[in-house]
Structure formats: C-alpha cells, structure tokens
Amino acid sequence: MTPLLEIANATIRFGGLSAVSAIDLAIGSGELVGLIGPNGAGKTTAFNLITGVYPPSEGRVCFGGRDLTGLPPYARARLGIARTFQNIRLFGSLSVFDNVRAACNLHRATSPLHALWRGKAFRDDEAAIATQVDALLEIFNLGRYRDTPAAALPYGEQRRLEIVRCLATRPKLLLLDEPAAGMNPAEKTELVALIQQIQRQFHLSILLVEHSMRVVMGVCQRIAVLDHGVKIAEGSPAEIQHNPAVIEAYLGEDHSENLAHH
Amino acid sequence: MEPVQQLINGLSLGAIYALIALGYTMVYGVLRFINFAHADVFMLGAFIGYYTAPLVPAETVWGGLAVLAAAMLGCAVVGMLIERLAYRPLRGAPTLNVLITAIGVSLLLEYSGQVFFGATPRTFPELFPAQRFTLGSLVISSNQVLVIGVTLALVAALQWIIHRTRIGTAMRAVAQNPRAALLMGINTNRVIAFTFGLGSALAGAGGILYALNYPSIDPLMGVAPGLKAFTAAILGGIGNIPGAALGGLLLGIVETLVAGSALSTYKDAIAFTILLIILFFRPAGLLGKRTTEKV
Numbered sequence: 276m277t278p279l280l281e282i283a284n285a286t287i288r289f290g291g292l293s294a295v296s297a298i299d300l301a302i303g304s305g306e307l308v309g310l311i312g313p314n315g316a317g318k319t320t321a322f323n324l325i326t327g328v329y330p331p332s333e334g335r336v337c338f339g340g341r342d343l344t345g346l347p348p349y350a351r352a353r354l355g356i357a358r359t360f361q362n363i364r365l366f367g368s369l370s371v372f373d374n375v376r377a378a379c380n381l382h383r384a385t386s387p388l389h390a391l392w393r394g395k396a397f398r399d400d401e402a403a404i405a406t407q408v409d410a411l412l413e414i415f416n417l418g419r420y421r422d423t424p425a426a427a428l429p430y431g432e433q434r435r436l437e438i439v440r441c442l443a444t445r446p447k448l449l450l451l452d453e454p455a456a457g458m459n460p461a462e463k464t465e466l467v468a469l470i471q472q473i474q475r476q477f478h479l480s481i482l483l484v485e486h487s488m489r490v491v492m493g494v495c496q497r498i499a500v501l502d503h504g505v506k507i508a509e510g511s512p513a514e515i516q517h518n519p520a521v522i523e524a525y526l527g528e529d530h531s532e533n534l535a536h537h
Numbered sequence: 538m539e540p541v542q543q544l545i546n547g548l549s550l551g552a553i554y555a556l557i558a559l560g561y562t563m564v565y566g567v568l569r570f571i572n573f574a575h576a577d578v579f580m581l582g583a584f585i586g587y588y589t590a591p592l593v594p595a596e597t598v599w600g601g602l603a604v605l606a607a608a609m610l611g612c613a614v615v616g617m618l619i620e621r622l623a624y625r626p627l628r629g630a631p632t633l634n635v636l637i638t639a640i641g642v643s644l645l646l647e648y649s650g651q652v653f654f655g656a657t658p659r660t661f662p663e664l665f666p667a668q669r670f671t672l673g674s675l676v677i678s679s680n681q682v683l684v685i686g687v688t689l690a691l692v693a694a695l696q697w698i699i700h701r702t703r704i705g706t707a708m709r710a711v712a713q714n715p716r717a718a719l720l721m722g723i724n725t726n727r728v729i730a731f732t733f734g735l736g737s738a739l740a741g742a743g744g745i746l747y748a749l750n751y752p753s754i755d756p757l758m759g760v761a762p763g764l765k766a767f768t769a770a771i772l773g774g775i776g777n778i779p780g781a782a783l784g785g786l787l788l789g790i791v792e793t794l795v796a797g798s799a800l801s802t803y804k805d806a807i808a809f810t811i812l813l814i815i816l817f818f819r820p821a822g823l824l825g826k827r828t829t830e831k832v
Binding site (some may be wrong): 326328347348349352353357358360364365366367368369373374376377378380382390439440444 | 707709719
C-alpha cells in the first residue's frame with residue numbers, strides 16, 4: 276500500500292552545508308510518528324521540506340502518491356498538509372474565530388466571484404463555515420474565547436488554537452512542531468490526551484517533532500531519529516529507547532534509564 | 538465664518554490625501570515597505586479620467602461615476618501589474634532593493650507619462666454638474682461635497698472589505714504572519730496582488746477627485762500630493778487604516794488653515810513642523826501602536 280507521505284533520499288543544502296542529508300521517511304495513513312533528535316539535527320528543516328518552504332536539493336517528497344516538487348506551501352495545504360510552529364504563529368490581533376475561519380477558506384463551496392453579489396449560495400457557504408468554526412472551537416473548549424484576540428489567550432490555549440486552526444484546513448497529515456515547548460508536566464499530560472483525541476476523532480496521520488520524551492513515548496507508534504541531518508534510527512518507542520546509537524547521539528545514558536519507566 | 542470655510546476646504550483636500558495614504562498604509566501592512574510608485578498611480582488615475590471623460594455624457598452624475606469607476610479599475614490593474622512585474626520577483630530580497638525598485642518604477646511612470654501624455658499641463662474637464670451652495674458667507678462647491686462623500690463611502694467600503702469579507706480576513710492574516718498564512722493554505726501572492734489593486738483603485742479615485750478640485754493635470758502631478766499622503770500615513774500610524782484616513786484629513790486641515798493665514802508662504806513648512814511635533818509625542822503615529830522587537 277502506498278504510504279500517505281514518502282520522503283525519498285531528500286537532501287537540503289544551504290550553501291555547502293547539508294541541513295538534511297539523504298533522509299528516507301514514510302508515514303502511513305492514520306499513523307502517529309515521532310521525529311526526535313538534538314538541537315540542530317534538522318527536524319524543523321524536515322518540516323519545511325514537507326510543507327514546501329524549502330525545496331529539496333536532491334530527492335523528492337510524495338504525498339498520497341503525488342510528487343510535490345515545485346508545489347508552493349499553500350497548494351500543499353490544499354492537498355491536506357498542515358503544520359503548527361515551534362514558536363506559536365497565530366494571527367495575534369484577529370479573534371479566535373477569525374483565526375480558524377481564515378484556515379477554513381481552503382474548502383469553500385463558492386468562488387471569490389460569488390462574494391461580489393453575495394447571493395444565497397454565498398450566504399449559505401458563509402453560514403456553513405461559521406458553524407464549522409464554532410463546532411471546532413466547542414470540541415476543543417475554545418468557544419468561550421470566540422471573540423477574543425488570539426494574542427490575549429493564555430499560552431496553553433494559544434497552542435490549542437494553533438492546532439485547531441490546522442484542523443480547520445481538513446488535513447490528512449498534521450505536522451506538530453514541538454507542541455509541548457514551554458508546558459508544565461500537567462499541561463503535557465493534557466497535550467498527550469489532546470493529540471490522541473485528534474487522531475481518534477479526525478483519523479489523521481501525525482508527524483510529531485518533540486523534545487519531551489514523555490510526550491513522544493506517550494503517543495507515538497513509531498519514532499525516527501535525526502542527528503546532524505542524517506536519520507540514524509527508526510523503530511518503535513521501545514526499540515528507540517534501547518538503541519545504542521540514539522542513546523549516544525541524543526538521549527545520554529541517564530536519560531535512557533529514565534525512559535525505561537515510560 | 539472664515540475658519541469654518543477653511544475647515545471645509547481642508548476636509549476636502551485632506552480627504553484626497555486620505556485616499557492616497559490608504560494605499561501606502563495597506564501595502565505597508567502586508568509587505569512592510571513603502572510603495573513610492575503609488576503617487577504616480579494617482580497621476581494615472583487623473584489621466585485615465587481625462588481620456589475617458591469624452592466617452593460619457595458631460596457633467597452628469599452617471600457619466601462622472603463611470604469615469605471614476607474607469608479610473609479606479611484602470612489603476613487597480615496597473616497596481617497589480619506593478620506588483621507582479623516589479624515587486625514580486627524581489628519578495629524576500631533586502632528591503633533596500635525593493636525601495637530602490639519602487640523609486641525606479643515611480644520615475645518610469647512619471648517619465649513614460651511625459652512621453653505619452655506630453656509634459657504640458659492639461660485642463661481636466663468638469664465631470665459632475667457644478668453647483669455652489671452658500672450659507673451666509675460660507676461657500677461650498679458640489680465638488681467639495683463630492684470629494685468628502687466619495688471618500689467617506691470608499692473608506693467605509695474598505696473597512697467593510699477588511700473586516701467583513703474572506704479576502705479581508707486573508708489580508709489581515711498575511712499582514713500578521715505571512716508564513717503562517719501561506720501554510721494555512723492562503724495564496725499570499727494573490728492576497729498581496731489584491732491589496733495592491735485595492736490601494737491603487739483608491740489612488741485612482743484620489744486622482745479624479747484631486748483633478749476635479751485642481752483641474753490642471755500633468756505627469757508629475759503626483760509628486761507633491763504623494764509625499765504629503767505618505768506623511769499623512771506615518772502621522773496616522775503606518776499600517777493602520779483608520780490612522781491613514783485621520784492623518785490625511787488632519788494634514789489637509791492644517792495645510793489649508795495655514796494657507797488661509799498671514800503665513801501662507803510657509804504653509805508646507807508649518808504644516809510639516811506641526812506633524813513633527815505630533816510625532817515627537819506620538820512616535821508610532823496617532824493611532825499606531827508602539828511595538829517591541831526581539832533582537
């Protein structure tokens with residue numbers, strides 16, 4: 276069966292430096308895969324490769340069997356790839372509702388021309404989108420913030436809103452870039468539950484970049500490890516936990532002991 | 538009644554500055570650079586009006602509105618072409634490169650205008666039925682009423698587009714965070730092109746309204762109003778739409794009040810000094826917000 280996402284022998288060079296070097300990664304439909312590695316390992320670069328921010332210097336990225344070469348980021352979003360950011364990138368002065376509505380514009384029943392004469396089809400479309408947005412906000416307990424500027428939300432809720440905004444694009448693949456950054460242990464536990472809820476409810480494939488082993492080991496079915504832009508290991512959480520190359524490159528002996536308890 | 542008369546004259550002039558200032562501020566909002574060619578799009582608006590006026594019934598409301606619409610549409614197309622050909626290839630280039638390109642486009646439009654339209658000033662035709670309303674010693678021309686009315690309508694329409702439509706939401710999203718917008722599936726190129734088109738359409742309307750009140754047009758006519766409108770945009774708070782409108786109105790009023798005083802020779806110097814004083818106390822402009830930048 277064709278994987279949903281396939282990165283084949285992909286390399287990204289900046290000048291003479293390889294940020295990502297000949298990596299291969301496949302994600303199946305409905306799979307939750309973790310991508311870990313030390314700082315500067317190339318994890319966010321891999322995300323930028325998938326979303327089309329950077330083109331590969333070599334190799335290719337395929338999504339749903341289609342080669343994405345030359346496709347701009349907004350077109351990839353239309354195919355069903357959505358991502359969050361390490362540093363939250365909400366539209367700060369827009370309301371929570373408008374943040375999510377902006378993402379809903381991908382899947383509309385009417386064209387921009389309909390907006391000119393604002394007929395029944397257009398009004399129905401607008402109403403349907405408003406209903407969808409409100410439903411998403413309710414599912415993720417953000418309804419009470421509907422008309423609040425996104426910048427005014429507490430940190431944890433901003434993270435949640437960013438994920439909801441991604442879900443509004445109706446993705447097939449969700450890329451989460453360090454969603455647990457800056458969270459306390461209780462918030463991390465909530466995040467794990469949230470990620471599991473998303474996967475259950477929306478039947479998505481998820482690629483998760485995360486430093487928190489607690490989160491990665493708690494949710495991922497499979498983990499790939501990058502070091503200096505090279506994939507050094509891939510396997511189940513248990514296999515990764517005991518992989519000597521991973522322990523040496525990233526986790527450290529002590530960390531490995533800690534992981535055994537998860 | 539003299540100050541009231543000057544106030545009305547100032548509102549009329551300020552409304553035109555406001556229309557041009559809106560274009561500067563909108564483009565700055567989404568791209569963070571000043572489109573110095575904008576003032577020359579204003580000039581093109583006046584010339585489009587000049588050449589389309591003979592095609593419609595003279596001095597009729599519908600004829601005048603048709604010319605206004607033609608100028609707005611023509612300028613929108615020109616604005617989008619400028620963005621596509623001159624600025625889009627420089628997306629991501631250093632700001633200075635884009636700024637120099639903007640000045641280059643401005644000069645290209647001005648001197649192409651001299652080639653195609655000639656350097657000699659031309660008399661702009663009357664588009665709307667001319668009337669004068671008197672109230673004691675107060676005299677208001679129908680053109681002044683038209684300028685203020687059209688400006689209010691266009692600013693209201695602009696606010697509605699930005700806050701009540703999907704393209705408006707997309708514009709605000711791109712202005713806030715272009716990369717996030719792109720990754721949410723918003724075609725940022727299309728949104729930026731639309732922003733240029735919208736800003737240029739307002740400049741085109743400004744060109745027509747200016748020419749109705751000061752009916753001598755030439756290819757360099759945009760330079761002075763453009764500079765003042767740019768100042769008005771900064772005064773109101775660059776990137777802030779109500780701020781640009783307020784800045785334009787304020788500049789027009791100050792300029793006209795000074796022009797009507799004994800110090801009329803120094804009207805520009807005094808007007809700009811007042812603006813400098815305001816900016817000294819409000820560095821981000823009247824409605825602008827001070828922001829801290831992480832370095």
